[in-house]
Amino acid sequence: MGIFSSTIQCDISLWGIVVILIQGYFLQEVRAADVASLHDTVQRRLNTSGANEYTPQFTGTPYKVEVLENIPVGSAIFQVSAVDGDRGENGRVSYVLLQGTQNFEVDENTGLIKTRSFLDREMADHEMLLVEAHDHGTPHKSTVVKVPVHILDVNDNAPVFSKDIYRSGIWDGSRVGQVAMRQINAFDADVGSNAELSYSLVHSNNPTCHNLSIDPKSGVIRVAHQLNEEGAFHISPCKASVIATDGGVPPLSSTAKVIIEIVTINDII
Ligand SMILES: [Ca+2]
Ligand SMILES: [Ca+2]
Ligand SMILES: [Ca+2]
Ligand SMILES: [Ca+2]
The missing domain is CATH 2.60.40.60 (Cadherins)
Known part of the structure; x- marks a missing residue:
C-alpha cells in the first residue's frame, strides 16, 4: 500500500491516472479473492476472541x-x-x-x-x-x-402347535387321496426361512399310519394306501407324533400327538 499511497499524493498526470486505475483494479481483485475466504477469516477472528461460533x-x-x-x-x-x-x-x-x-x-x-x-x-x-x-x-x-x-431376525423361536393332541376319524373304505386330518397347524414367530415350516409324521411302525401320509407344507394328512385291503373286523388307530420343523440354521422343531381312528363297516353295524 506504500507505493499506491505515494503515487496518489503525486500531482494528477497521465501517469498518476494510470496508477490510480491499476490501484482500483488491484483492490477489486483483492476484494473478489477475499470473498471466498471472508467467512473463514471472520470465524478465525471470532474463534481467537473466544466466541462459540460453530455448532457441532x-x-x-x-x-x-x-x-x-x-x-x-x-x-x-x-x-x-x-x-x-x-x-x-x-x-x-x-x-x-x-x-x-x-x-x-x-x-x-x-x-x-x-x-x-x-x-x-x-x-x-x-x-x-x-x-x-x-x-x-x-x-x-x-x-x-x-x-x-x-x-x-435370528432363529430363536421354535414352532408352536395350535393343539397338543389332534384327533380325527376316517372310514376304512376311504379312497386314496381322501383327507384324514386337516386341522394340524403350527405357528413360528420368526420370519423368512426361520419361520417356514415342514411337517412330518413319526410313529413306531404303526401299520395304520403307514397307510397315511402328511403333506409337508400344509400338514394335511391323506390316505396314501387303501386302509382295509383285507376286510379286517377292526383296524387299530394311527397314533403318531407330528413334528413341525422350521428352516433355520440350525433348525428348531416341536412335536404334537396325532390320533386317527379308523372306522370299519363292522363298527357301524
Ligand atoms: Ca462450538
Ligand atoms: Ca427371531
Ligand atoms: Ca427373539
Ligand atoms: Ca423359527
Whole structure:
C-alpha cells in the first residue's frame, strides 16, 4: 500500500491516472479473492476472541445400523462422530442419547453406541435412536441426529402347535387321496426361512399310519394306501407324533400327538 499511497499524493498526470486505475483494479481483485475466504477469516477472528461460533456437525450421515437380535449385551454396534470448528471448550464435543435409552447407550466422549439389554426382533424390529452432540461453550451449541437401528431376525423361536393332541376319524373304505386330518397347524414367530415350516409324521411302525401320509407344507394328512385291503373286523388307530420343523440354521422343531381312528363297516353295524 506504500507505493499506491505515494503515487496518489503525486500531482494528477497521465501517469498518476494510470496508477490510480491499476490501484482500483488491484483492490477489486483483492476484494473478489477475499470473498471466498471472508467467512473463514471472520470465524478465525471470532474463534481467537473466544466466541462459540460453530455448532457441532455430524459426519457420515445419514446413518443406518443393522444388528442381529441375539447380539450380546454391551456390544458396540455403531459410532457417531461430530466435528466443531471452535477451539477449546467451545469445540469439545460430547454425546447424549435422547431416545432409545432402554436398549442402547452412547459413550459421552467417543460417540460409540452399545447395547444395554437383550434385543428381541419379535417385540420390535426397528428402533430410532436420537443422539445429541453438544459443545461445552457458554451457552453451548448442539445438534441432534437420527440413528435408525434395524434389528435382524435370528432363529430363536421354535414352532408352536395350535393343539397338543389332534384327533380325527376316517372310514376304512376311504379312497386314496381322501383327507384324514386337516386341522394340524403350527405357528413360528420368526420370519423368512426361520419361520417356514415342514411337517412330518413319526410313529413306531404303526401299520395304520403307514397307510397315511402328511403333506409337508400344509400338514394335511391323506390316505396314501387303501386302509382295509383285507376286510379286517377292526383296524387299530394311527397314533403318531407330528413334528413341525422350521428352516433355520440350525433348525428348531416341536412335536404334537396325532390320533386317527379308523372306522370299519363292522363298527357301524
Ligand atoms: Ca462450538
Ligand atoms: Ca427373539
Ligand atoms: Ca427371531
Ligand atoms: Ca423359527
